[in-house]
Amino acid sequence: MNEVVDFINVNRDRYVEELKQYLAIPSVSALPQHAADVRRAAEWTADALRAAGVPHARLVETPGNPVVYGEWLGAPGRPTVLFYGHYDVQPVDPLDLWLTPPFEATVRDGEIYARGAADDKGQVFMHIKAVEAHMKKAGALPVNMKFFIEGEEEVGSAHLDECIRANKELLAADVVVISDSTMFDRGIPSICYGLRGLAYFQIDVRGTKTDLHSGSFGGAVANPAFALAQILAQMKDRGGRVKIPGFYDDVRPLGEQERAEWRKLPFNETRYRKELGAPRLSGEKGYSTLERVWARPTFEVNGLLSGFTGEGAKTVLPAVAMAKVSMRLVPDQRPDRIAELFEAYLKKVCPATVALTVTRMHGGKPWMTEFDNKYVRAAGRAIQTGFGQAPVFTREGGSIPVVSTFQEELGLPSVLFGVGLPDENAHAPNEKLDLGNFHNGIIASACLYQEIAAV
Ligand code: BES
Ligand code: ZN
Numbered sequence: 001m002n003e004v005v006d007f008i009n010v011n012r013d014r015y016v017e018e019l020k021q022y023l024a025i026p027s028v029s030a031l032p033q034h035a036a037d038v039r040r041a042a043e044w045t046a047d048a049l050r051a052a053g054v055p056h057a058r059l060v061e062t063p064g065n066p067v068v069y070g071e072w073l074g075a076p077g078r079p080t081v082l083f084y085g086h087y088d089v090q091p092v093d094p095l096d097l098w099l100t101p102p103f104e105a106t107v108r109d110g111e112i113y114a115r116g117a118a119d120d121k122g123q124v125f126m127h128i129k130a131v132e133a134h135m136k137k138a139g140a141l142p143v144n145m146k147f148f149i150e151g152e153e154e155v156g157s158a159h160l161d162e163c164i165r166a167n168k169e170l171l172a173a174d175v176v177v178i179s180d181s182t183m184f185d186r187g188i189p190s191i192c193y194g195l196r197g198l199a200y201f202q203i204d205v206r207g208t209k210t211d212l213h214s215g216s217f218g219g220a221v222a223n224p225a226f227a228l229a230q231i232l233a234q235m236k237d238r239g240g241r242v243k244i245p246g247f248y249d250d251v252r253p254l255g256e257q258e259r260a261e262w263r264k265l266p267f268n269e270t271r272y273r274k275e276l277g278a279p280r281l282s283g284e285k286g287y288s289t290l291e292r293v294w295a296r297p298t299f300e301v302n303g304l305l306s307g308f309t310g311e312g313a314k315t316v317l318p319a320v321a322m323a324k325v326s327m328r329l330v331p332d333q334r335p336d337r338i339a340e341l342f343e344a345y346l347k348k349v350c351p352a353t354v355a356l357t358v359t360r361m362h363g364g365k366p367w368m369t370e371f372d373n374k375y376v377r378a379a380g381r382a383i384q385t386g387f388g389q390a391p392v393f394t395r396e397g398g399s400i401p402v403v404s405t406f407q408e409e410l411g412l413p414s415v416l417f418g419v420g421l422p423d424e425n426a427h428a429p430n431e432k433l434d435l436g437n438f439h440n441g442i443i444a445s446a447c448l449y450q451e452i453a454a455v
Contacts, residue, residue, distance in 0.1 A: 001450055003137045008129070008442050015129050015442065016112065016435060022048070022121050023105040023114035029065060029088035029155045038151050041087045042066045045124070045149055052128050053135030054147065060167070062159040065151030069170070072131075073144045078453050080144040082173035082412065084402060085124035085180055086153035089116035090427045097429035110435050111424075117433035118420035123179035124149060126419065126438055130445035142453035146173055150402070153180075156200070156362025157401045164402070164409050175375045176406045177448065179441065181418030182426075184265060184394050186434075189387040189444075191379055192416040194294065194395030195403060197329035197366035199338045200302075203228065203346065204322050205354040211307075212317040222353030224321040225306035232323060234349040235299050240284035242299045242327070244345045250332045252368075254287075254295045262290050265392060275423060294395035298328050324361075328397060335363030364401030369413060378451035379415045386444025387437075391417075417448070 027041035028034040042059050049057035049070040057070030065088065073080070092102040092115050100106040105114035112122070134141050148171065150160055164171060184190040207224035208217075237243055267290055273281050283292040292298070306321035308314040327338060343358050350356045371393055383391045406412045419441040425431045 001447065004133045004446050005443055007133045007137050008439070008446060011129075011133075012439055015125070015439070016107065018048075018129075019112065019122060019125050019438075020105040020114075022125055023112070023116055024103050026092075026103045027088050027116070027151065028091050029152050030091050038065050038088060041121075042068050042151055045087045046070065048125070048128050049131075049147055052132035054131065054145075057147065060163065062152075062163050064159040067151070067160070067163060068147065068149040070147040071145065072141055074140055075142065075144050075453070078143050079174040079455065080146060080172070081449060081452060082146045082148060082171060082176045082406070082410075083127055084176055084178045084406070084414075085127070085149045086120045086151065087124065087149055088151040088154050089119070089121070090154050092429070094429060099430055102429075102431070107435065111432040112435055112438070113430055113432045115431050117431050118182075118424040119426040119431065120153070120180045122433040122438055123419060123441065126179060126441040127177075127445045129442045130449070133442070133446050134449065142450045144173075145449070146171060153400065153402075156198075156364060158362060160402050161405050161409070164405055168410065171410055173410070173412060175452065176403070176412050176414040178400065178403065178414055178416050179418050179445070180400055181396050181398070181416050182420040182422050182424070183418060183437070184392050184422075186421055187389070188266065189383045189389060189391045190394045190418070191371065191376060191383070191391045192394050192396050192418060193371040193376075194331070194368035195366060195416075196294075196297070196397050196399055197333065197335055197404075198326055198362070198364045198399045198401070199329060199335040199342070200324070200326040200361035200363060201339075201342065202322065202324050202359040202361060203231070204320060204357040204359075205231070205350070206320045206357075207317070207354050208319050211319050214315040214317045217317055221317065222351060223317055224354050225318050227351050227354045228304075228306065228321040228323055230351065231346065231349055232301060232325070234345075235325075239286075240282065242297065244299075244338075244341050246341045247297070247338065250334065250337070251297060252331045254291060258295075259291065261393070262288070262294070265290070265394075293397035295330055297330050297333060299325065300328070301325050326361075328399070329366050331366045331368045333366060335365060339363070362401075364399045365404040367400075367404040367407065367414075368395070369407070373413060374455040375413060375415050375452060378455050379417050379448055382444045382447035382451045383417065385447045386440040386442075415448075417444070419444075
């Protein structure tokens with residue numbers, strides 16, 4: 001193992017140069033104009049796997065973006081690790097807020113800035129380089145490995161469940177390893193044992209067939225912008241509780257023991273608030289900030305559009321208003337059930353003066369696991385080696401829809417070992433990845449396979 005770690009240390013700068021090329025591909029899955037780039041990123045990922053010593057890495061087609069699949073099965077009798085990650089990235093707008101171009105990776109103060117640096121190309125590449133180090137130094141991996149790297153994670157992984165169900169044998173393994181989450185804080189590596197789910201919708205309301213003069217018609221017909229605001233105002237009460245009837249029915253209550261564990265984590269609420277630039281924090285009454293994000297469901301408005309928003313003033317009654325909304329879900333809420341409850345409530349609170357259309361966008365199931373198992377303990381030891389410190393155990397507010405599918409369809413536990421930081425601007429302008437964590441993450445990943453070999 002020492003030789004492998006030495007190799008990783010010697011190659012530190014080369015890894016960064018190679019990562020820059022990966023980050024240069026604008027694989028934005030949400031935007032159709034980037035379809036060719038998305039495919040190019042898939043090819044690049046497969047090439048990188050082959051170069052690392054996974055000989056037949058290839059693209060598996062889906063009705064959407066291809067999955068990159070590769071395997072190295074040269075360790076009979078040893079466990080098989082299924083590595084999952086995603087090569088697609090979020091859109092970059094607003095572009096003018098980026099200090100350097102999102103697809104020209106730039107290193108400043110030990111961080112690499114680019115879309116996808118943390119979420120998730122940097123973390124995927126970390127594992128590819130860990131594999132390469134084993135192959136170069138030992139000519140073999142300590143475990144069998146299968147790679148399953150998708151290109152639709154950022155748009156809800158719509159075709160992945162089907163792909164998994166159709167390839168159960170191909171994907172048979174002992175444990176899933178994922179690096180697509182964050183560390184608790186700088187210098188505090190973590191293993192994540194819970195993720196929230198998601199239910200996402202677009203709401204359109206129409207008041208009239210066209211925009212109208214607000215003097216000639218204002219007062220005689222409903223204003224859809226106002227109607228939409230009234231609808232949205234019905235979604236939460238003043239205590240931050242979601243008002244959709246039945247919304248909390250399946251929520252697994254947070255146990256006292258878990259709450260007590262979280263209170264021990266070094267969370268500084270004032271620093272958190274100041275870093276976010278929020279005048280005050282806000283959330284569901286009766287829960288701490290960590291509890292609100294990790295263990296409670298929520299309703300959010302992701303975007304709003306209506307009427308005249310240009311410079312100056314225009315006296316107009318908009319014909320339409322639109323909102324994108326989403327709910328983060330926790331165990332044991334189900335996105336389909338929540339969608340039914342939401343749509344029923346929406347119909348009830350929508351005034352009869354406007355026409356309503358609801359469109360279901362994407363969803364994902366929440367996930368949570370018992371983390372007292374041999375794979376998690378193996379990861380703990382690997383993180384100790386890579387980061388010089390044992391990990392803390394966290395849940396996260398974000399979603400990775402496929403994790404619950406791995407559990408349900410393949411019966412596989414997942415180990416989520418992420419090296420992003422909460423302030424690395426995932427999904428926002430100036431996304432970055434700390435290069436120290438990237439490097440330690442390569443060492444920890446290499447150690448992880450070694451540790452899993454011995455469980
Ligand atoms: N890497 C994130 C998920 C994540 C975020 C995990 C923060 C832990 C902490 C992932 O790429 C992501 O953004 N997922 C989407 C999924 C959605 C589109 C279904 C999300 O959470 O919004
Ligand atoms: Zn993401």
